């Protein structure tokens with residue numbers, strides 16, 4: 001079965017909740033060993049525990065993906081434990097909302113440090129291992145915001161950083177494909193995570209719903225088959241691709 005990931009070694013950054021947690025479960029259920037990486041160790045540990053209850057081999061690692069030493073340490077730790085890295089799921093990302101004229105330099109830098117610098121560091125550290133072994137799958141989390149400007153959100157730094165994720169993915173994807181390393185990204189629409197369930201956000205959620213042809217927000221489960229596909233040999237001829245999963249929202 002070309003969609004199986006048996007004996008493959010994977011990591012997921014931002015794996016402690018939300019989309020990253022869904023990715024970690026999907027990769028593990030497809031047969032991979034999974035290192036759950038998160039800024040908050042307790043969150044990574046909780047997800048690694050969930051995986052182990054399903055019989056999936058997993059470890060929890062704390063790292064800030066914007067810090068080169070943290071990134072190198074997680075890659076070294078995974079290689080020491082399981083011998084290599086085959087699947088790198090670079091998913092950690094943050095979003096802050098402010099009107100563009102009020103966006104502080106601090107907000108801009110923080111957003112780019114996690115969403116783009118962090119991705120560069122992870123792709124490079126994992127990519128070196130993969131280029132050495134002549135095989136690897138990198139799956140970056142971009143966003144529908146890489147394509148459209150979601151209305152009425154104010155997120156200049158986020159949108160620009162996610163467009164950068166797509167171009168980074170395309171560039172690495174074409175540069176490394178003839179050495180066996182495929183680099184693709186997934187662009188989710190608006191995903192129903194804990195973050196958007198507060199009472200205060202409900203008017204905005206209703207507004208978003210009106211913009212989604214599918215008539216509902218995305219769920220983590222809507223993204224799981226895509227990450228397994230991009231991690232598997234079934235997608236070996238794909239690289240630099242932006243797989244958009246947004247219930248049609250970017251078309252309206």
Ligand code: NAD
Nearest residue numbers: 014016017018019038039064065091092093143188190191
């Ligand atoms: P989330 O906030 O629920 O989870 C993100 C996780 O990443 C958290 O566990 C957090 O602790 C961790 N994290 C934050 N900064 C980190 C850092 N510097 N180093 C390591 N880990 C860090 O977010 P989510 O909704 O699951 O989003 C995951 C990814 O999907 C992000 O890249 C986000 O931009 C993208 N995305 C989300 C949506 C959405 O609607 N939720 C839509 C499109 C794209």
